[in-house]
Amino acid sequence: MGNPFNLFLLTVVMTCIWITEVASDEITNIFGTNDSFFSSFPRNFLFGTASSSYQFEGAYLADGKGLSNWDIFTHEAGNIVDGSNGDVAVDHYHLYLKDIELMEYIGTNTYRFSISWARILPKGRFGSVNIAGIKHYDKLINALIGKGIQPFVTLTHYDIPQELEDRYGGWLSPQIQKDFAYYASICFKYYGDRVKYWVTLNEPNVVAIRGYRSGLYPPARCSASFGNCSSGDSEREPFIAAHNMILSHSAAVNLYRAKYQGEQKGNIGIAINAVWYEPISNSLQDKQAAQRAQSFYMNWFLDPIMFGKYPEEMKNILGSLLPEFSSNHLQNGLDFIGINHYTTFYAKDCLHSTCVQQGPCVSKTEGYYLRTPTKNNIPIGEPTAVDWIYVYPKGMEMMVTYLMNRYNNTPMFITENGLGEMHQPDSSINAFLNDDSRVEYMKSYLDALISVIRKGADVRGYIAWSLLDNFEWLSGYTTRFGLYHVDYTTLKRTPKSSAHWYKQFILNFTRFEAVYRSTS
Known part of the structure; x- marks a missing residue:
């Protein structure tokens, strides 16, 4: 022997x-592929799922919460396609412990959620702090950390207290900058010892455009030629609202850095809706149109935050319509850029060329380009059940490359990426559980993400939208983005194929980390 x-x-x-x-x-x-795929991800890469307070929580009047602008908007007839609202949503407020178990099953190590501003400060600065709201998020954060899941917290994801709209017009008034900074300071104070990732604003570009240009979102303001609104000015108000959002972001960042970041050791950024635009032809005019599309949509916010000024393309076209910044304290005003990316469009020049076809973005205040998903009647990518999403994984690679080059490779997180399906009331649950198209979408976009990481992009996380089927804004409950199916009658959660796939994907990544990197 x-x-x-x-x-x-x-x-x-x-x-x-x-x-x-x-x-x-x-x-x-x-x-x-083989282990070289996973070796491209940086150490401590975050894989997660996302939600937002209005879309998930429900409990819209529970425990002292005040009314938000979305509470008011969804209760007005005709605003939501199925006549629904977020009063109950998926009742994440009461079911969060069960939902954390769903995250634990998948194996995610981060959860992006937003705090309801109206739940913390029902009256903004004009009332007291709602301690019941403070305690709710305290319990949520502790429960996440107890399962090894990093909280990735957004301060406002579209919803603001209705009180601020009623008192001074919300984002149209500079007063909101003080309100936002006050709200942020409360969140930093109570949660910053455990929260290491803060997002100030979710998709402020969407809020400015849909709230103040087209009037599709609250406060539903626009000019008559832009939409069906009772009041508003689509040529001026989007830029006023955007300006106040940028300065509110800056106020929160400056406060965090001066008072909290040194001790709490966290990071703060912003999440931008990032549509990639391909020029519809190789002409110089169309290439310039694609650049204008980025400047009038995304750089509109990121350039002031990073460089202290609006993009040149915007200043050249808009002139005095753009407000002025009175100081240079905006520069380098974030630690990371959150990228919410789903789809890609073509951009066609309408500044130097004639655009016979009318459509989004052809006016002066939009940048004089035509946004279209087709060229010669051929879509840019595979069409999906959601009419604004086309499967074009290359757009992920191009978008991250663009941001890497323009903003000196500032750290980035994919804070949203996912695929929606249209709900059919008479469909069996199996029609939603076997979501192979979502699996293929996630695979292809992660593959594109790896390509740009290998080229040096400092990407530190991928967060799928969304954990659960939920209230999808104007679409109500007619569109499903979740990795888990939700029966809206019983609120039962059932994992889809995508949840099982994501679980196995993360498990293999975890095994790679343990087996390969432990010996490197």
């Missing part, structure tokens, strides 16, 4: 080899 210790060592070595081979085989099976 051989030496028992040597036999033990041989067993350990053979087991490690077997684990390595199995992990490599499973990695290959799940992604059609």
Whole structure:
């Protein structure tokens, strides 16, 4: 008989080899590639799912919460396609512990959620702090951390206290800058010892455009030629609202850096809706139109935050319509850029060329370009059930590359990416559970993300939208983005194929980390 210790060592070595081979085989099976795919992700990469307070929480009047602008807007007839609202949503407010178990099943290590401003400060600065609201998020954060899940917290995801609209017009007044900074300071004070990732504003570009140009979102303001609104000025108000959002972001960042960041060691950024635009032709005019599209949509916010000024394309076209910044304290005003990316469009020049076809973005205040998903009647990518999403993974790579180059490779997180399906009331649940199209979408976009990470992009996380089917703004409950199916009658959560796939994907990544990086 051989030496028992040597036999033990041989067993350990053979087991490690077997684990390595199995992990490599499973990695290959799940992604059609090998361990080199996972080696491209940085250490401590975050994989997560996302939500927002109005879309998930429900409990819209529970425990002292005040009314938000979306509470008011959804209760007005005709605003939501199915006549629904977020009064109950998916009742995440009461079911968050069960939902954390769903995250634990998948194996995610971060959860992006937003705090309801009206739940913390029902009257803004004009009333007291709602301690019941403070305690709710305290319990949510502790429960997440107890499961090893990093809270990734957004301060406002479209919803603001209705009190601020009623008192001074919300984002149209500079007063909101003080209100936002006050609200942010409360969140930093109560939660900053545990929250290491803060997002000030979710998609302020969407809020400015849909709230003040087209009037599709609250406060539903626009000019008569832009939409069906009772009041508003589509040529001026989007830029006033955007200006106040930028300065509110700046106020929160400056406060965090001056008072909290040194001790709490967290990071603060903003999440931008990031549509990629491809020029519809190789002409110089169309290439310039694609650049204007980025400037009038995304750089509109990021340039002032990073460089202290609006993009040149905007200043050249808009002139005095753009407000002025009175100081340079905006520069480098974030630690990371959150990228909410779903789709890509073509951009056609309408500044130097004639655009016979009318459509989004052809006016002066939009940048004089035509946004279209087709060229010669051929869509840019595979159409989906959601009419604004086309599957074009290259757009992910191009978008991240663009941001990397323009903003000196500031750290980035994919804070939203996902695929929606249209709800059919008479469909069986299996029609939603077998969501192979969502799996293929996530695979292809993660593959594109890896391509740009390999080129040096400092991307530190991927957060899928969304954990659960939920209230999808103007679409109500007619569109489903969740990795888990929700029966809106019983609120039962059921994992879809995408939840199982994401679980296996993260498991293989975790195995790679344990097996390969432990020896490197």
